[in-house]
Structures are given as C-alpha cells and as structure tokens.
C-alpha cells in the first residue's frame with residue numbers, strides 16, 4: 252500500500268515544477284481550526300483562484316503564503332510552505348523581506364496618505380532597490396505603467412494617492428505591490444470595492460501580470476475566477492476540496508461539494 256507521503260507528493264507535484272508548495276498546512280485561531288491539512292502546488296506565471304463559501308478559509312490560507320497571519324496574535328500555522336524551494340517559515344526568513352517578494356493587494360484600496368509617487372517609491376526605498384533618484388523615477392514609472400496607471404498618473408505624481416478614484420487607487424496599490432519586484436502577487440478580493448469598469452480594468456491587468464508573476468486571487472465571484480484564472484482551488488469548511496484547471500472545475504468538477512457550490516446550492 253502507498254504511504255501518506257506518496258499521496259502528499261502526488262497532490263503537490265515535484266518541487267521544481269512549482270513556485271509555491273504547501274504541505275500539511277493547518278491554521279488555528281485559538282480553538283478554531285480554520286485550515287485543515289491543505290496540500291497544494293501553485294505554478295509560476297499562472298493565475299490561481301481560491302473560491303468557496305464565506306468563512307471556508309480562503310483568505311486565511313492566502314495570508315499563510317506571505318506570513319501575514321504572523322501579525323494575528325491568536326493565529327498558529329503548522330506544516331510546510333516552500334517558495335522556490337525555500338521554507339518561508341524558517342526562523343531565518345525575515346517576514347518583511349518575504350512580503351517584498353510575495354506582494355499583497357487587499358480588498359479595499361489602501362494607499363498610504365502620501366503622494367502617488369511616494370506610494371510607489373516607498374517599498375523600493377526601504378528595500379534599497381534604487382541607488383539614485385533617477386533609478387527610483389524609473390521604478391515608479393515602470394510600476395505605474397505595468398499597473399496600467401501611468402497615463403492617468405503621470406501629470407499628478409505629487410498629488411495625494413487618496414485623491415484618486417477607487418479603481419485608480421486599487422491600481423495604485425497594485426503598482427505599489429509590484430514596485431519591489433515581487434515574484435508572487437496575492438490578491439484578496441481585489442475588485443470587491445470596484446465598479447464594473449474598474450473591475451474589468453483590474454482583471455485585464457491581472458492577465459498581463461501573469462506574464463511576470465504567479466498571481467493568487469481570492470474571489471467571491473465565480474465569473475471572475477472563470478475569467479481570470481487558469482487554476483482554481485475550491486475550499487469548504489477549512490478543507491481544500493478540489494484543485495484543478497479552472498475549466499475543469501467549472502465544467503466537470505469531481506467532488507459533489509464543488510458541484511453544489513458552482514451550481515449555487517451551497518454558499
């Protein structure tokens with residue numbers, strides 16, 4: 252009989268093929284067991300969507316990938332998470348450096364109360380990525396361009412980021428996240444506060460970003476998961492029930508719980 256390790260290795264694939272591998276990940280908030288033995292492998296240059304009913308653990312698991320849960324006192328994470336073969340929970344890993352490599356965009360746009368320029372320049376400055384002012388200017392311009400915001404921002408770089416529209420603020424937060432040259436971008440319901448036009452712009456941007464990064468997005472919208480992702484993970488009650496190509500999850504799910512969720516019977 253094959254042992255558990257065989258099944259775990261099959262579930263996560265080989266380390267070399269993947270950007271992120273998670274093995275036997277459990278998360279507890281005090282007595283609440285929020286993530287139950289999750290094994291998954293996330294590919295590079297791919298958009299992976301996390302879907303599932305409210306409270307199933309999508310955001311909790313997303314936050315494990317850049318150790319944002321470290322900031323929650325009662326939260327305890329066990330198991331292994333490797334990015335590019337490096338154990339991100341190794342005590343020698345500096346979470347601040349990790350978060351530069353694994354950037355995050357939140358549900359509500361949260362620009363710093365600073366100018367548009369300074370919002371983007373902040374990360375590269377603290378991580379010493381620019382030697383000169385012209386290096387920094389270049390990073391700011393290229394990050395805003397990649398975030399499809401340069402044309403709207405170039406003549407108002409020294410105005411407050413908080414003075415932009417909601418959709419522009421969210422693209423500014425994406426520019427800020429990509430300014431530190433991350434390798435993975437985590438997005439926790441990035442469009443939930445945006446109107447349909449801004450949502451479409453951010454979705455288009457996500458598709459472009461995947462040329463450069465591994466993107467992981469939590470979404471409540473199954474239409475959005477189907478539009479933007481190549482892989483989808485369905486969570487239910489803290490379990491990762493099914494993980495497969497997005498097309499397959501939405502057309503031919505293997506687990507009855509996935510089927511019920513996508514057909515609107517649970518959630």
Ligand SMILES: Nc1ncnc2c1ncn2[C@@H]1O[C@H](COP(=O)(O)OP(=O)(O)OP(=O)(O)O)[C@@H](O)[C@H]1O
Nearest residue numbers: 280283285303304305306307308309310311312323
């Ligand atoms: N900071 C916290 N303290 C205590 N419990 C928490 C905390 N954050 C999440 N939980 C609990 O962990 C479980 C998973 O929550 P999580 O927010 O990860 O789910 P989710 O799938 O992202 O939900 P939603 O779609 O509603 O955002 C829930 O039972 C929730 O109550």
